[in-house]
Amino acid sequence: MKYQLRHTTRYDYSSDVTLSHNEARLLPRDLPWQRVSDTSLVITPQPVRVRERLDFFGNRVSYFSIQELHSSLEVTLNSQITTLPRQLPPATLDLAWQNCVAQITTDTLAPVSLAEARLMMLDSDFVRSHTDLADYARQSFREDCSLVDAIQAFNRQIFEEFTYDPEHTTIATPVLDVLNSRRGVCQDFAHLAIGCLRSLGLPARYVSGYMETLPPPGQTKLQGADATHAWLAVAIPGWGWLEIDPTNGTLPDERYITLAWGRDFADVTPLKGVMNGGGKDQLSVAVDVTPLTDEHLLELF
Amino acid sequence: MYDFSQLNSEMQRRLEAYVASRQALDPKTLGFDELLQRTGRIRAHWQLVLDELSIYDREGLRSRCEEAQNLLHENGVTFNTYEDDPGKLRSWQLDSLPYVISTEEWDQLEQGLMQRSRLLEAIAEDLYGPRTLINSGLLPAELIHSFPSYLLPAVTDQPARRPMLIFHGTDLIRNAEGQWQVLCDWTQSPSGTGYALENRITLARALPGLYREAPLKRLAGFLQAQHRALASLCNSQREQPNIVLLSPGPGSPGYFEHAWLANYMNFSLVEGADLVVRDGQVSMRTLGGLRQVDVIVRQINDPWCDPLELRGDSLLGVPGLMQAARDGEVEIANALGTGILEHPALAAYLETICQRLLGESLLLDHRETLWAGDAEHLPRILAAPELWIFRDITEPAKHLRSERLSAAEQSALLNQLQKTPWRYVAQARLQAATSPVYNTRSDSFEARNINLRLFSLIEPDHLFVAPAERQYRIMPGGLAWVGEPGTLLMESHTVKDIWVMAPVPQPHISLLRQANGPIVVTRDGTDLPCRVADSLFWMGRYGERLDIRSRLLRETLGRFLQEDQSAEESGMLPDLFTALEIQSPDPLETDDPIAETDVPFKYKQLYLNYRNRLLELFEEHHADGMPWLFNHFLRNCRAVRDHLGDDAWRTVNSLRQRFNDMPRTQGIIVGQRQLEGVVTDLAAFFGLCNETMPHHYGWRFLDIGRFIERVLCTLELLKLALLSARQPGIPLWEVVLATTDNFTVYRRRYRSQLHPSAILDLLLFDETNPRSVGYMLKRLERQIQRLPQLSSSPYRNQESRLVIQATSALHLVDIDRLSDIEHSADSRAVLAQLLDQLIAPLSELTNAISHSHFSHVEAPIQLVTMQS
Structure with a gap:
């Protein structure tokens, strides 16, 4: 699929900001199943210095600083993304999940990097292992169950047992609270699933990105109505990282655009900064994931 | 069996008291003694000190000691200035008896310390560069990643332009067998060089005869070299690079030394709020406006240095500092991220790493260390947990000793060891050698245990040479303090000067730093923060x-x-x-x-x-x-x-x-x-x-x-x-x-x-x-x-x-x-x-x-x- 992606983040401040240093993780990654082109990051007001680098996880980070007096900051990403179908583990891959847990600490996992897998098993800022999380996951991770089957069952388990409720959570809802209330948003479900998998001894990483949404039948799609999305990936020894989306109970496909990944949300915060002044701030975010049909493409030329 | 007959009666009495105080100690722990050989003879390198001190009678030596104490006190030399409660302020007792190391022994120790600095630098460059130690599994990924001072934003695929470790402090003891044993390393901002110098200055004033003639290695050259190394770090080739010492402020325990060093080395003493990153460069806010900073000697621990990329709740750091360092706009000593080298569990793998990275065997022994996260180490720990002292790497300063834990705390620790083994490091208990300390009240020597901190510095001319050719130099002296092995410097009551004996008398160097370039006179004073x-x-x-x-x-x-x-x-x-x-x-x-x-x-x-x-x-x-x-x-x-x-x-x-x-x-x-x-x-x-x-x-x-x-x-x-x-x-x-x-x-x-x-x-x-x-x-x-x-x-x-x-x-x-x-x-x-x-x-x-x-x-x- 081909998409035009537009993601605008705007802050309005109650008092002037004199100086700010910021880090944006808004440039989508290039991946075997995702090609990124015609990318631009427009920052208003004009920053004095912009530096792009790859972070530890391979995400594209843009550092910028703004020195002119400003009362609002707007960062807009425009990019064309072509997504391809993701590979799925072959049916022949029949690994009992407990064997995988044992394997991860001893063997090579190629093509999965052992160092990365072990990093993704450790506690992180937002996700800490807990026996309650492991217990919850065991509903799907039954004795001798195959790893891939168990992951898929677990993905559906969260989808079926949890209610999507944007009113309920804050940025840092503890994973155990999410487990107890059975409510949350995509970020909470991703953190929860990661916590459960790590508590079982399986490496899991947080993925941020976007998903194409369809308007209700018969209606046209509203501008800026799309949203950022979050899901996760689990390491399958000897095969790679399998992505799952517990918010929708599906496996991400061509409609998913990957932005960045890390241990949890803290590693992939789309925009963060430290500023002098500013007072209270008001945030608005608008995301458009527009499918480009052949006709659209023609119009562009 | 003891023969002190060449000494005068005053000194004989002091030494006999020393022998008696040693005999009063637990015979099980008694081993090597710094002053006396097993035969009962005085070790040769102590002879000079004892001879010189013999000229003082009871009152003479006591008044000299009091003089030293007063000098220290008047200069406000205290380590713990955390409390504003003046009752809790404590100065050191400065022992007028130095800790003496012979020339031959120093040569060996120096070689070991130089290798250790090279090794730690090589580890830092690997962990923040190609990460071969982790990828090959030689160092467990969990061990590194769970330590708060391993900074992911500092990992880079760019080759290092210069060493990360500019100076390095090593704490060690001599054990009851007479072997040196490293306890830990200080690799972010090793404190103590200022105190070492202050102690030397004080004692040289109180005991001028002893210090003027002694063939002991002088310290001043080391701090001059440190200044040269820092000045050469600056890549803008300015004649007078602006070097600042970044301190957490007067509330921090090392503040006295920060101010002392800034004065001695002629750096501006700044706090995080004095610095700002503008136009990509780090500048100091002064009365005359912003003034560019070339080199930062940081006294702030890694996670607190930059609230943008590191801990967001830090009020001590400077937003944008990491990026400025990454862009080469400012040089930071030691480089951000070197705190990983203070990881207490590294010791468990050091021998193998030394072979791998340097192709050498480790010269300097360190205290036996196990990491509970290692499947091979954990059973050894659990077999006899009471033999070890535990450290929780998420709170590295805390030492857990089973005898000081309640039964409930002990079982909680055992439970944690199984559940989150990666958090725990087990360190062997040590028996230290005995060494003499002068007791002013009884005018005699007492046998005590001593901890030492020694310092190394990258050779100033080796900053930009190939890593394999880099050398470090060791400060010929340092800081010694009285206490059981591993006692924190801040918790000790008595400190000592360390004497490294030289084969021939050493020229006297003024401890006032000599400028080795043209002096730039700034008279306008607008550079005041x-x-x-x-x-x-x-x-x-x-x-x-x-x-x-x-x-x-x-x-x-x-x-x-x-x-x-x-x-x-x-x-x-x-x-x-x-x-x-x-x-x-x-x-x-x-x-x-x-x-x-x-x-x-x-x-x-x-x-x-x-x-x-x-x-x-x-x-x-x-x-x-x-x-x-x-x-x-x-x-x-x-x-x-x-x-x-x-x-x-x-x-x-x-x-x-x-x-x-x-x-x-x-x-x-x-x-x-x-x-x-x-x-x-x-x-x-x-x-x-x-x-x-x-x-x-x-x-x-x-x-x-x-x-x-x-x-x-x-x-x-x-x-x-x-x-x-x-x-x-x-x-x-x-x-x-x-x-x-x-x-x-x-x-x-x-x-x-x-x-x-x-x-x-x-x-x-x-x-x-x-x-x-x-x-x-x-x-x-x-x-x-x-x-x-x-x-x-x-x-x-x-x-x-x-x-x-x-x-x-x-x-x-x-x-x-x-x-x-x-x-x-x-x-x-x-x-x-x-x-x-x-x-x-x-x-x-x-x-x-x-x-x-x-x-x-x-x-x-x-x-x-x-x-x-």
Whole structure:
């Protein structure tokens, strides 16, 4: 699929900001199943210095600083993304999940990097292992169950047992609270699933990105109505990282655009900064994931 | 078996006491001794020290030791300045007996330490570069990633331009078998070089004979090399790179040393809020605007250095610092991320890593260490947990010893070891060798355990050579302290100088740093950090307030003693209490039935209440008391430690001692004496400031602070004494004159009874009297005119306008109408108006100056996006 992606983040401040240093993780990654082109990051007001680098996880980070007096900051990403179908583990891959847990600490996992897998098993800022999380996951991770089957069952388990409720959570809802209330948003479900998998001894990483949404039948799609999305990936020894989306109970496909990944949300915060002044701030975010049909493409030329 | 016959009888006695103190120790732990061989003979490298010290008899040596102690104390050498509670401040005992290392032994130790620095540097470069140690599984990923000082943002695929580890401190002991054992490494900002030098300077002054002739290696060259290394780090090739020492501030335990080093090495001492990243570069906020910084010697731990990329809740760091370092706009020593080398579990893998990275065997032994996260180590730990000391790597400073844990804590620890083994490191318990320490009281030597900290530095000329060719040099000396193996330096009571014997006498090098380049003279003083100007201003204000309050309280105590204890009237005490800004006791405070009938008893009771209120001012926790005021003064003094002369600092220490004793003040007369001392110490302090501080901006801010405080207090005092007092009159006017120290002047000039007009003339209008408002306004005006002007506006700034406003009120008042304050309501009205016209603009002066010059930066705010 081909998409035009537009993601605008705007802050309005109650008092002037004199100086700010910021880090944006808004440039989508290039991946075997995702090609990124015609990318631009427009920052208003004009920053004095912009530096792009790859972070530890391979995400594209843009550092910028703004020195002119400003009362609002707007960062807009425009990019064309072509997504391809993701590979799925072959049916022949029949690994009992407990064997995988044992394997991860001893063997090579190629093509999965052992160092990365072990990093993704450790506690992180937002996700800490807990026996309650492991217990919850065991509903799907039954004795001798195959790893891939168990992951898929677990993905559906969260989808079926949890209610999507944007009113309920804050940025840092503890994973155990999410487990107890059975409510949350995509970020909470991703953190929860990661916590459960790590508590079982399986490496899991947080993925941020976007998903194409369809308007209700018969209606046209509203501008800026799309949203950022979050899901996760689990390491399958000897095969790679399998992505799952517990918010929708599906496996991400061509409609998913990957932005960045890390241990949890803290590693992939789309925009963060430290500023002098500013007072209270008001945030608005608008995301458009527009499918480009052949006709659209023609119009562009 | 011991033979001390070549020594004189004094020394023989000391040594025999030493032997006895060793025999009193647990024989199971007894092993190697630093001073005595097994045969009972004195080790050769100690001979010289003992010979030299033999010339001192009991009194001689004791007085030399006391001299050393006084020197240290006067210089304020303390490690733990965390508490502002002066009672908890503790200086070191500096042992006059050094810790002596022979030439041969030093050569070996030096080789081992040099290798260790090279090895740690190689590890840092690998962990922040190709990460082969992790990828090959040699170092478990969990071990590295769970340590707070492993900074993911510092990992790069760019080859390192220069070593990350510029200097490095190593703690070690000699064990009971006589082997050196490394305990831990300090790789972010190793502290102690300043103390080592200060100890050496102090002992060399106290025992000049011993130190001048001894063939011992000198320390000064090492700090010179350190300066050279830091200056060469700067890649802008400027002639005078701007090197700053970034400290967490006066609240941090190492602040004394930060200030000491900054002074000695001629660096600016800055805090995070003094620095700002603009145009990608790091600059220092100074009175003259921003000044670019080339090299930062950081004393802040890794996670706190940059709230943008590292811990967002850090108020100590500088936003954007990591990016500036990444871009090569500033050099940081040691580089950000080197804290990973302080990981206590690294020791468990060091031997293998040394083989892998350097192709060498590890020369210097370290204490046996196991990491519970390692599947091979855990069973060994669990087999006998009581044999180990545990460290939790998420709280690296904490040591868990089973004998100090309750049964519940022990089982919790065992449980945690199984659940989250990666968090725990097990370190072997050690038995240390014994070494002599001089006991001044008994004039004898005692056997104690010693910890050492030794320092290494990258060879300044090797900064940019290929990694394989890099060498480190070791400071030929260091810091030794008394305590069981692993005792923290800060928790030790006694420190020692370390002597490294040289084969031949060493040339004496002045410990004053010699410049090895042209000196750039900066005379304008605009490079003073704004924060320093701010602290100097408040040091002046609090110092002056302390002075005036002390004088006023002294006078009040004097009047109190003259009161008639059973008189109905409390005389002028209520007015003096108003001046002191404390509540007078309520005359009806007692509901004792006896008091109703026994009137003299009732007043006696009231008198006691007055007394208690006054003595409360000497107590530590009284919110407006003297110690409280002093603490504010002291905090500002500390923040500008590097701008005060040594003599001025000595008076601060003398004040500190005074206030240390103050809470125990029981009686009025003792209190008076305390206050006399405070007044003269403060006069000495401000006098020394005036004599030794260059009369630049810093001094001007100090002066402005003092005179704003003085003029406001004088005005309030006049208002009280002449207008609002319950009992105006001669006794109160006398207090005013005594408080302003103008009694003698008054008598000489007016030779008459006290008269309000004469007081007004002396304290308001006479511009030649330094205690008069007229003089103070002139002085403020002159100082304010000479402050740096940032704007090119042709108009007067706010602070000048305020002073002019006050001055005109004073000049324009109709003096004739003030002539009869005692009897004329009109006179009093005119005076009241005048005083208000003076007080109002002067009260605003502080804000105006603060706004124009101190540019208070709001604490930076974090901006984080939420996700839907």
